[in-house]
Amino acid sequence: MTLTAELLSFSPEVAAARAEGRPIVALESTIITHGMPWPQNVETARAVEAEIRGAGAVPATIAVMAGRIHIGLDAAQLEALGQARDVMKLSRADLAACLALGRTGATTVAATMICAGLAGIEVFATGGIGGVHRGAETSFDISADLEEFALTPVTVVAAGAKAILDLPKTLEVLETQGVPVVAFGQDDFPAFWSRSSGLKAPLRMDTAAEIALAHRMRGRLGLAGGQLIANPIPPEAEIPAVEITPFIEKALAEAAAQRIAAKAVTPFLLQRIFELTEGRSLTSNIALVKNNARLGAAIARALVAG
Numbered sequence: 001m002t003l004t005a006e007l008l009s010f011s012p013e014v015a016a017a018r019a020e021g022r023p024i025v026a027l028e029s030t031i032i033t034h035g036m037p038w039p040q041n042v043e044t045a046r047a048v049e050a051e052i053r054g055a056g057a058v059p060a061t062i063a064v065m066a067g068r069i070h071i072g073l074d075a076a077q078l079e080a081l082g083q084a085r086d087v088m089k090l091s092r093a094d095l096a097a098c099l100a101l102g103r104t105g106a107t108t109v110a111a112t113m114i115c116a117g118l119a120g121i122e123v124f125a126t127g128g129i130g131g132v133h134r135g136a137e138t139s140f141d142i143s144a145d146l147e148e149f150a151l152t153p154v155t156v157v158a159a160g161a162k163a164i165l166d167l168p169k170t171l172e173v174l175e176t177q178g179v180p181v182v183a184f185g186q187d188d189f190p191a192f193w194s195r196s197s198g199l200k201a202p203l204r205m206d207t208a209a210e211i212a213l214a215h216r217m218r219g220r221l222g223l224a225g226g227q228l229i230a231n232p233i234p235p236e237a238e239i240p241a242v243e244i245t246p247f248i249e250k251a252l253a254e255a256a257a258q259r260i261a262a263k264a265v266t267p268f269l270l271q272r273i274f275e276l277t278e279g280r281s282l283t284s285n286i287a288l289v290k291n292n293a294r295l296g297a298a299i300a301r302a303l304v305a306g
């Protein structure tokens with residue numbers, strides 16, 4: 001049996017798109033299980049999928065359930081995942097173990113890239129990526145997402161990274177790993193809630209067609225790894241730094257006081273920021289993920305057209 005038949009389950013919608021060569025955009029599931037509270041997590045996941053369909057592509061939300069990698073979830077599966085407890089947070093290190101043990105797992109950026117790669121999906125849209133945590137010089141906490149960009153040939157659209165991270169160090173590690181970091185439509189690297197981090201992105205592109213060409217060119221050169229497309233949050237959804245910074249500082253201080261470590265750090269910080277900002281951060285988060293989904297769909301279409 002092929003790997004696909006043995007381990008991958010495609011939803012009917014994604015299977016049909018594959019058969020017809022239509023554009024597909026992968027979506028992660030850690031944002032659902034560890035990034036947002038229920039029921040907004042499921043509502044957002046549905047809205048993001050609708051955004052991709054509206055932009056002429058097919059969404060493929062990825063998760064591990066009952067010993068198989070699911071590429072595309074139906075409504076019942078999405079709801080079950082959104083309410084499930086004891087869901088593993090899967091990065092490169094955990095994927096095989098989760099499958100082998102028959103457990104339920106949500107894919108991070110790194111694991112979603114791996115699964116998308118296995119399924120032949122070249123574009124993936126999300127909110128924020130993992131990166132180098134503040135204080136990494138002592139904690140060594142650097143997300144496996146960064147290394148994945150150097151390994152797996154998937155173009156990922158995100159709104160940059162949250163200021164819970166050390167953004168200059170995150171850009172340095174991506175540069176060391178040989179990862180193209182492309183700001184979309186502007187010079188600055190965006191910082192999730194803000195359109196600008198105050199740091200210049202190494203590369204800039206202004207159209208989905210350029211991003212698709214660069215993706216193809218990497219393939220032609222035989223370069224491993226993908227591209228990070230940093231798409232700024234829509235202006236109307238931005239949260240001014242003065243508003244969000246105190247909440248980030250508070251969440252970071254609580255994480256330190258409670259000695260939160262390893263895989264728990266990012267989910268802890270995300271949850272605390274949602275709680276501290278109440279509705280505000282969630283509304284912005286949803287707006288930027290939808291925005292990234294639309295750009296992901298445009299890139300997937302350009303890849304199919306080219």
Ligand code: PSU
Pocket residue numbers: 028030031034035091107108109110127128129130131142143144145162262263264265266267270
């Ligand atoms: N940052 C966000 N939202 C998220 C995540 C990060 O703004 O949902 C999630 C993604 O799934 C990302 C993961 O891949 O957290 C990174 O976790 P870690 O830092 O433990 O590698």
Ligand code: MN
Pocket residue numbers: 141142143144262263265
């Ligand atoms: Mn970490």
